[in-house]
Amino acid sequence: MTEPQDSETATAARSFPGLVATARRVVPLGLFQSMVAIVLGIVICFVIMLFATADPLVAFQAFTLGTFRNAYSIGSMIAIASILAVTAFASTVAFRAGAFNIGTEGQLVLGGLTAAIIAEKLPGPGGLVQVIALLGAMAAGALWIAIPTVLRVRYRTNEILTTLMANYIAADLALFLVNQYFRDKGSGAVETPPLDESRWLLQILPPSAANIGVVVALVLAGVLWLWFDRTRAGKRAEVSGLQPAFAEYLGIHSVSYLRNSMLISGALAGLGGGLAILGISHAYIDGFSPQYGFLGITVALIGRLRPVGVLVSALLYASLITGATAMQAVSDVPYSLVFVLQGILILLITSQRIGGRRTA
Amino acid sequence: MSALGDFLSLALSSMIPILVTAIGGMFAERARATNIALDGTMLISALGAIIVGAATGNPWLGLLAGVISGIAYAAILAFAAFVLRCDLLIAGIAANLLATGVTLLVVQNVLKSTGTYAPANVPLIPRVSLGFIGKIPVIGPALSDQSALFYVVVVVTILGALVLNRTRFGVHVKAVGESEEAAEAAGLKPILTRTVTLLISGAAAGIGGTYLSLSSVASFNSDLTGGLGFIAFAAVIFGRATPLGTILASVLFGIATAASIQLQGSGVIDPQLLHSLPYVATVLALAVQSIRRHRLNRFDVTDTSFLPAIIPRG
Numbered sequence: 001m002t003e004p005q006d007s008e009t010a011t012a013a014r015s016f017p018g019l020v021a022t023a024r025r026v027v028p029l030g031l032f033q034s035m036v037a038i039v040l041g042i043v044i045c046f047v048i049m050l051f052a053t054a055d056p057l058v059a060f061q062a063f064t065l066g067t068f069r070n071a072y073s074i075g076s077m078i079a080i081a082s083i084l085a086v087t088a089f090a091s092t093v094a095f096r097a098g099a100f101n102i103g104t105e106g107q108l109v110l111g112g113l114t115a116a117i118i119a120e121k122l123p124g125p126g127g128l129v130q131v132i133a134l135l136g137a138m139a140a141g142a143l144w145i146a147i148p149t150v151l152r153v154r155y156r157t158n159e160i161l162t163t164l165m166a167n168y169i170a171a172d173l174a175l176f177l178v179n180q181y182f183r184d185k186g187s188g189a190v191e192t193p194p195l196d197e198s199r200w201l202l203q204i205l206p207p208s209a210a211n212i213g214v215v216v217a218l219v220l221a222g223v224l225w226l227w228f229d230r231t232r233a234g235k236r237a238e239v240s241g242l243q244p245a246f247a248e249y250l251g252i253h254s255v256s257y258l259r260n261s262m263l264i265s266g267a268l269a270g271l272g273g274g275l276a277i278l279g280i281s282h283a284y285i286d287g288f289s290p291q292y293g294f295l296g297i298t299v300a301l302i303g304r305l306r307p308v309g310v311l312v313s314a315l316l317y318a319s320l321i322t323g324a325t326a327m328q329a330v331s332d333v334p335y336s337l338v339f340v341l342q343g344i345l346i347l348l349i350t351s352q353r354i355g356g357r358r359t360a
Numbered sequence: 361m362s363a364l365g366d367f368l369s370l371a372l373s374s375m376i377p378i379l380v381t382a383i384g385g386m387f388a389e390r391a392r393a394t395n396i397a398l399d400g401t402m403l404i405s406a407l408g409a410i411i412v413g414a415a416t417g418n419p420w421l422g423l424l425a426g427v428i429s430g431i432a433y434a435a436i437l438a439f440a441a442f443v444l445r446c447d448l449l450i451a452g453i454a455a456n457l458l459a460t461g462v463t464l465l466v467v468q469n470v471l472k473s474t475g476t477y478a479p480a481n482v483p484l485i486p487r488v489s490l491g492f493i494g495k496i497p498v499i500g501p502a503l504s505d506q507s508a509l510f511y512v513v514v515v516v517t518i519l520g521a522l523v524l525n526r527t528r529f530g531v532h533v534k535a536v537g538e539s540e541e542a543a544e545a546a547g548l549k550p551i552l553t554r555t556v557t558l559l560i561s562g563a564a565a566g567i568g569g570t571y572l573s574l575s576s577v578a579s580f581n582s583d584l585t586g587g588l589g590f591i592a593f594a595a596v597i598f599g600r601a602t603p604l605g606t607i608l609a610s611v612l613f614g615i616a617t618a619a620s621i622q623l624q625g626s627g628v629i630d631p632q633l634l635h636s637l638p639y640v641a642t643v644l645a646l647a648v649q650s651i652r653r654h655r656l657n658r659f660d661v662t663d664t665s666f667l668p669a670i671i672p673r674g
Contacts, residue, residue, distance in 0.1 A: 343458025
């Protein structure tokens with residue numbers, strides 16, 4: 001039955017109290033399972049449509065193929081996919097080290113706000129400011145996960161709860177900062193002034209939102225692949241995540257890998273926020289993120305914590321998101337079907353009963 | 361002294377949904393079937409309660425519907441964990457995300473309302489005025505005019521404490537949580553016990569959810585819980601899943617929530633920052649608890665460290 005995977009192993013707790021990371025909770029499963037989960041998930045969505053609308057076929061067609069009806073929505077899909085990929089990388093890095101960073105949403109919001117402020121206030125050539133803004137976003141994301149990280153690494157505070165609470169705090173903090181200091185006085189909504197066009201990430205398919213953020217995502221995928229599979233540090237981080245006690249016996253300081261992975265995870269989530277602000281919304285707007293952070297968790301799991309898999313599943317999920325927008329326009333099935341699908345997908349993907357190999 | 365009474369009244373009413381949900385979560389936690397989906401369960405049952413309450417015009421049927429939908433949602437979680445064999449924590453998070461999606465879908469598609477579903481003329485759970493007790497300074501204003509659910513919650517809490525500590529079932533729950541193998545050897549069915557505790561936590565979260573949608577204003581949107589379920593879960597953890605600890609932790613978080621609401625009106629500190637006070641309090645509580653445990657366990661070399669740390673030793 002359930003292995004004691006979420007509690008410390010006896011040996012670990014005995015030999016190195018407080019010095020050993022706990023074992024990874026998520027086992028990346030086979031490609032087959034990802035496929036089964038996606039197909040089942042989409043079938044369940046279709047069943048929901050049968051009940052929700054008089055004309056389910058129209059809705060279903062828009063949901064699955066709606067993205068590809070014109071270049072503009074393909075562009076939106078690419079823009080969303082690049083952000084999803086980056087937030088999914090954030091989750092991946094943490095998962096691989098044995099931590100569950102569920103606070104990517106909060107890190108993303110604060111990262112986005114930081115990027116918006118830097119891009120607005122800092123004078124200078126556009127490209128340079130963009131780079132600084134994105135770096136600032138990464139710093140903000142890493143800073144926001146710093147407290148949960150310290151608590152987790154030093155005192156084993158459950159990082160799921162602390163990072164999750166940090167989401168709510170981040171939302172309040174962002175609202176406070178924008179309202180108090182950075183709000184666009186001329187606008188009724190909670191938002192910062194629109195950014196100058198020199199601050200926008202270069203668009204690759206104008207007029208759509210697709211931008212060079214996709215290059216950032218691709219480069220990141222390459223870097224992460226190298227890190228995970230081709231470097232000693234990557235393998236050590238993985239061992240620390242899978243079997244912290246074993247890692248300690250190999251002379252690997254598992255805790256420092258855990259700490260670094262969590263900080264990198266936060267930084268990547270912040271970067272995702274920066275890309276969303278500079279690339280899509282071009283100002284910090286309250287609610288700019290349609291749960292990119294949480295969606296990133298799903299995407300990371302569908303992509304089986306592999307860089308290439310994450311890229312593919314980000315494209316797939318982004319096409320469903322854009323398709324859902326189209327679906328909402330042509331039928332009365334609301335956009336929120338995406339969130340239903342997300343929950344179902346996580347359940348199906350982490351199930352060890354469906355198509356997965358049994359872990360003894 | 362009336363200000364103090366009002367504050368206590370606010371603290372009590374903020375505490376109700378946290379306390380009842382936490383008491384249910386305590387059972388699940390003790391059986392080591394961590395239910396992190398309390399928040400989503402509250403959301404689902406809040407919606408179930410308000411729909412049935414609006415349709416029948418009877419708030420108590422609404423409460424029944426809330427409890428039933430809470431149990432049903434917990435059953436889905438149990439299905440995912442024990443039949444599909446998902447990791448319970450991840451399944452719980454998925455269930456929370458699913459709850460947001462499902463409630464949005466129902467509100468938009470079935471109830472045809474854009475964001476907030478606020479049916480007119482929904483009867484609320486009645487408030488109980490205590491007559492002469494209301495005249496007693498401080499305690500009077502605190503206790504009178506509380507929702508009738510307050511008394512339901514008090515009863516549920518006492519029952520929960522008794523069942524956990526004074527009945528055979530409670531011993532079974534603890535046994536399953538502390539050593540699955542031993543419990544199985546003694547003829548218990550760990551999965552069955554865990555499923556039952558999950559259903560109990562669902563029912564309790566159902567009462568909490570009903571309180572949110574049917575006690576003061578009858579309206580529903582998918583942000584209704586605002587993380588209250590997670591705060592309740594944190595109360596379980598902070599209270600080390602003991603009845604007394606859980607109650608005290610819920611009181612603490614209730615006071616934090618009330619303080620945040622009270623100070624928001626005063627305008628001394630920005631309301632938005634104060635809004636995050638319960639969450640900050642939760643993180644602080646978790647931090648304090650794990651630091652304390654870390655201190656205690658520094659020199660601990662016994663095998664009992666195998667137990668999940670929140671189960672009290674001895």
